Amino acid sequence: MSSTPNEPITSLRVLRGPNIWSTCTVLQIEVKTSHFPIHDWHAADELLRSQKIEGTHASEFATWLARAVIKIQREGRSPVEFHAVQAADTPEHMLVIVEYEEELVGKAALDLALRWLAALTSGEPFDLAQEWETFTDLAYDVRLGNSTRPAAHAARARGIPFYRLDSESLVQLGQGCRQRRIQRSTTDRTGFIANGIASDKTVTKKLIAEMGIPVPQGCAVTNVEDAVQAANDLGFPVVVKPQDGDYGNGVTMRILTEDGVRSAFAEAHQWGETVLVEHHVTGHLFRLLVIGGKLIAAVRREPWFVVGDGRSTLLELIEAANYDARRGSDYVSPFVLVQQQTGEWPQLTDDHRAHDSVPALDETVRLTDDIYLRNDGVHLDQTDLVHPDIVRMVVDATSIVGLDIAGLDVIATDLTLPPSEQEFAVLEVNPEPGIILHMEPRCIPPRPIGEAIVDTLFANPNDARIPVTVVLGDESDFSIAQQMSAGKSNVGLASRNGSWLNDIPLGSPVASLHDHTTRLFRHPRTEALVVHVTLNDVLREGLPFDRCDNLVEGTITVDGPNSRRERLAYARVQSTLCRKA
Numbered sequence: 001m002s003s004t005p006n007e008p009i010t011s012l013r014v015l016r017g018p019n020i021w022s023t024c025t026v027l028q029i030e031v032k033t034s035h036f037p038i039h040d041w042h043a044a045d046e047l048l049r050s051q052k053i054e055g056t057h058a059s060e061f062a063t064w065l066a067r068a069v070i071k072i073q074r075e076g077r078s079p080v081e082f083h084a085v086q087a088a089d090t091p092e093h094m095l096v097i098v099e100y101e102e103e104l105v106g107k108a109a110l111d112l113a114l115r116w117l118a119a120l121t122s123g124e125p126f127d128l129a130q131e132w133e134t135f136t137d138l139a140y141d142v143r144l145g146n147s148t149r150p151a152a153h154a155a156r157a158r159g160i161p162f163y164r165l166d167s168e169s170l171v172q173l174g175q176g177c178r179q180r181r182i183q184r185s186t187t188d189r190t191g192f193i194a195n196g197i198a199s200d201k202t203v204t205k206k207l208i209a210e211m212g213i214p215v216p217q218g219c220a221v222t223n224v225e226d227a228v229q230a231a232n233d234l235g236f237p238v239v240v241k242p243q244d245g246d247y248g249n250g251v252t253m254r255i256l257t258e259d260g261v262r263s264a265f266a267e268a269h270q271w272g273e274t275v276l277v278e279h280h281v282t283g284h285l286f287r288l289l290v291i292g293g294k295l296i297a298a299v300r301r302e303p304w305f306v307v308g309d310g311r312s313t314l315l316e317l318i319e320a321a322n323y324d325a326r327r328g329s330d331y332v333s334p335f336v337l338v339q340q341q342t343g344e345w346p347q348l349t350d351d352h353r354a355h356d357s358v359p360a361l362d363e364t365v366r367l368t369d370d371i372y373l374r375n376d377g378v379h380l381d382q383t384d385l386v387h388p389d390i391v392r393m394v395v396d397a398t399s400i401v402g403l404d405i406a407g408l409d410v411i412a413t414d415l416t417l418p419p420s421e422q423e424f425a426v427l428e429v430n431p432e433p434g435i436i437l438h439m440e441p442r443c444i445p446p447r448p449i450g451e452a453i454v455d456t457l458f459a460n461p462n463d464a465r466i467p468v469t470v471v472l473g474d475e476s477d478f479s480i481a482q483q484m485s486a487g488k489s490n491v492g493l494a495s496r497n498g499s500w501l502n503d504i505p506l507g508s509p510v511a512s513l514h515d516h517t518t519r520l521f522r523h524p525r526t527e528a529l530v531v532h533v534t535l536n537d538v539l540r541e542g543l544p545f546d547r548c549d550n551l552v553e554g555t556i557t558v559d560g561p562n563s564r565r566e567r568l569a570y571a572r573v574q575s576t577l578c579r580k581a
Contacts, residue, residue: 008031008032008061008114009029009030009031009114010030010031010032010090010093011028011029011030012027012028012029012030013027013028013540013541014027014028014103014541015027015028015541015542016103016512016514016541016542016544017514017541017542017543017544017545017546018542018543018545018546018572018575018576019538019539019542019543019572020538020539020565020568020569020571020572021082021084021097022082022084022097022099023546023576024080024082024099025099025100025101025103025542026082026097026098026099026100026542027069027096027097027098027100027106027107027110028095028096028097029065029095029096029097029098029110030088030090030093030094030095030096031061031062031065031093031094031095031096032092032093033061033062033092033093033094061094061117062085062094062095062096063085064117065096065110065113065114065117066083066084066085066096066097066098067083068113068116068117069083069096069098069106069109069110069113070083070098070099072109072112072113072135073098073100073101073105073106073109073139075132075135075136076105076109076135076136076138076139076140076143077139077140077143078100078101078102078105078106078139078143079101080098080099080100080101080106081099082097082098082099083096083097083098083099084096084097085097098110101143102139102142102143104138104142105138105139105142105143108135108138108139109135112131112132112135115131116128116131142167144164144169144171145168145169145184146434146435146436146439147169147184147185147432147434147435147436148169148171148182148183148184149450150435150439150449150450150453151171151173151182151449151450151453151454152171152173152182152450153450154448154450154451154453154454155173155450155454155464158454158458158461159461159547160173160174160454160458160461160464160465161173161174161175161464161465161521161545161546162174163518163521163522165181165522169183169184170183171183172522173454173457173458173464174457174458174463174464174465175464175465175466175521175526175529176466176492176520176521176522176523176524176525176526176527176528176529177466177490177524177525177526177527178463178464178465178466179464179521179522179524180457180458180464182453182457184432185405185407185432185433185434185435185453186405186431186432187404187405187453187456187457189404189456189457190403190404190405190431191402191403193402194401194402194403194431195403195431195432197401197402198401198403198406198428198429198430198431199244199431200243200244201241201243201244201276201428202220202243202274202276204401204428204429205218207400207401208396208397208400208401208426208429211396211397211400213393213396213397213400213426214419214424214425214426215425215426215427216239216278216279216280216281216411216425216427217234217278217279218230218234218238218239218276218277218278218279219276219277220243220274220275220276221265221274221275221276221277222273222274222275224261224262224265224266227240227261227262227264227265227275227277228258228261228262230277231255231258231261231277232258234277234278234279235279236255236256236257236280237254237255237256237280238255238261238277238278238279238280239251239252239253239254239255239276239277239278239279239280240252240255240261240264240265240267240268240275240276240277240278241268241275241276241278242268242269242271242272242274242275242276243272243274243275243276244271244272244274245268245271245272246430249271250267250268250269250270250271250272251268252264252267252268253280254280255280261277281411281423281424281425281427282411282413282423283411283412283413283422283423283424284300284301284302284411284412284413285300285301285409285410285411285427286298286299286300286301286382286409286410286411286412286415287299287301287379287407287408287409287410287433287437288386288390288394288407288408288410289405289406289407289408289433289435289438289447289449290394290395290398290403290405290406290407290408291404291405291449291452291453291456292404292405292452292453292455292456293395293398293399294395294452295383295386295391295394295395296383296438296447296448296449296452297381297383297435297437297438297443297447297449298381298382298383298385298386298415299379299380299381299382299383299437299438299443300379300380300382300415301378301379302378302379302380303366303367303378304321304366304367304378305364305365305366305367305378306318306320306321306359306364306365306367307359307362307363307364307365308358308359308360308361308362308363308364308365309359309361310358310359310360310361311358312358312359313355313356313357313358314353314354314355314356314357314358314359314365315355315356317359317365318367353365379437379442379443381438381443381447382415383438383447385415385416386415386416387415387416387417387418387419389418389419389420390410390412390415390418390419390424393419393426394408394410394426397426397429398429401429401431403429403431404456405431405433405453405456406429406430406431406433407429407430407433407434407435408426408427408428408429408430409426409427409428409430410424410425410426410427411423411424411425411427412424412425435449465547466521466526466527466528466529467528467529467549467550468528468529468530468531468545468547468548468549468550469528469529469530469531469548469549469550469551469552470530470531470533470548470550470551470552470573470577471530471531471532471533471552471554472533472534472535472551472552472553472554472556472570472573473532473534473553473554473555473556489502489527490502490525490526490527490528491526491527491528491529491530492520492523492526492528492529492530493520493529493530493531493532494513494516494517494519494520494529494530494531494532494544495513495516495531495532496512496513496516496532496534496537497509498511498516499516499517499519499520501520501523501525501526506519506520506523507519512541513531513533513537513541513544514541514542514544516544517529517531517544517545518544521545531544531545531548533573535556535566535569535570536566538569538572538573539565539566539569543572543573543576545576546576547576547577548573548576548577549577550577551573551574551577556570
């Protein structure tokens with residue numbers, strides 16, 4: 001955050017666990033309420049509303065700031081709600097307490113709100129649109145990705161703690177020796193060998209075909225003449241694609257001529273040395289998601305299309321489709337990108353109609369034949385329609401490859417029919433499937449993807465936790481923690497002075513109590529944890545855990561100048577002890 005001599009913030013504390021204000025993580029900000037000479041707070045609230053941040057009301061600076069920081073974070077897709085304003089110990093100072101999900105995003109939202117308000121006060125220009133874009137870009141980069149967030153949020157809803165292990169998508173679910181790990185849509189049960197098999201489409205087809213699962217006829221080639229020969233042997237139309245590609249990169253479908261094969265081979269060869277030539281199977285393309293031996297979701301992929309209303313031009317219909325809310329803010333149509341980069345629209349339809357033509361009412365106009373993930377497209381949920389025989393086949397295919405989570409690309413005429421009554425084939429078994437297709441806003445109601453992943457890792461939420469004992473009191477009471485751990489194996493000890501596992505120090509002793517405790521929660525050998533906590537620790541950084549099993553009280557003093565807050569801190573320790581899953 002920026003800091004100047006006139007900074008209205010006199011102190012900022014990051015409370016990374018249950019605290020005297022809430023069970024959620026919060027920023028505790030002490031501000032000078034007289035810093036900004038704004039008297040028309042209603043006008044400031046109206047400006048918030050003009051930026052699609054709704055729900056604020058005219059109030060003093062501290063209240064406005066609390067609500068603004070929450071609203072800005074929510075625009076960055078952080079699901080935060082809690083905020084409060086309290087009198088500080090110093091006259092003309094207030095405490096602003098706001099929930100955060102990601103610390104960097106919370107601080108950035110606070111910084112944006114303060115600089116925005118400063119510009120309102122001084123009358124200086126402020127490029128809010130650019131600042132808004134910068135903030136949302138930061139929020140996108142910092143928060144968990146679309147394939148990791150569902151499992152992390154499902155774990156939290158089940159009372160299972162999770163810890164980010166890097167700045168990307170590596171996440172630990174559970175504590176100590178009971179931990180499991182996920183990364184995007186893979187888990188620590190996703191085998192290296194299974195991943196390698198699924199990445200080789202030729203091996204995958206061979207293994208599942210031998211088990212009676214239909215696959216397209218085809219072969220692998222490494223030069224263009226062999227590709228042409230294979231296409232002639234199979235009979236046109238054919239499909240040409242890289243052997244180990246994904247997202248539809250390098251795939252050309254429905255090829256009818258030898259020249260088409262040559263062109264398609266050149267495209268596929270850019271993505272890998274080995275290229276597959278396969279018989280083109282007629283039907284719709286479906287993506288079926290299998291997790292833990294169960295079919296969890298299924299969608300039918302359709303190329304981009306628009307439906308005429310009898311009034312709008314083709315270009316107007318396309319522009320409206322690009323910004324359909326169901327696409328989500330993270331996905332921009334490639335048609336938009338083309339228009340932004342070239343300043344003009346490409347020819348999109350097969351019949352070469354003009355951009356200013358007006359499709360008839362309810363007329364469907366296909367914009368492309370590409371149905372692969374690289375160009376997104378339209379996805380229609382089919383989960384409740386899948387025939388039991390198809391369910392059995394895709395679950396078996398996943399098991400044969402050896403994956404715990406897989407996205408299977410299937411060609412079929414109708415998922416409600418058994419494979420024996422239609423042209424049906426399993427094209428690919430993908431080891432790291434994109435699950436955004438089955439989540440909001442694409443799929444309403446969303447399918448329980450995150451819940452299914454967590455269920456495969458923990459039969460019971462309590463299986464994710466190790467026992468935690470808290471020793472509450474002064475520094476001299478730390479000897480109680482040491483006595484409690486005597487004779488036990490793989491017991492972690494944490495205090496503000498360091499962390500130890502079986503009396504062996506871990507990492508640097510220069511860290512917060514939260515960091516010392518988290519270090520032991522992340523250690524795969526920690527079977528039990530004893531944490532020494534003082535009331536000042538709770539006031540300074542919050543509790544370093546969301547639940548504890550036992551409380552040992554040492555010497556506790558609550559008669560100083562901060563006695564009221566110390567009593568609140570003591571009450572927070574007690575309530576955290578009593579929390580249930």
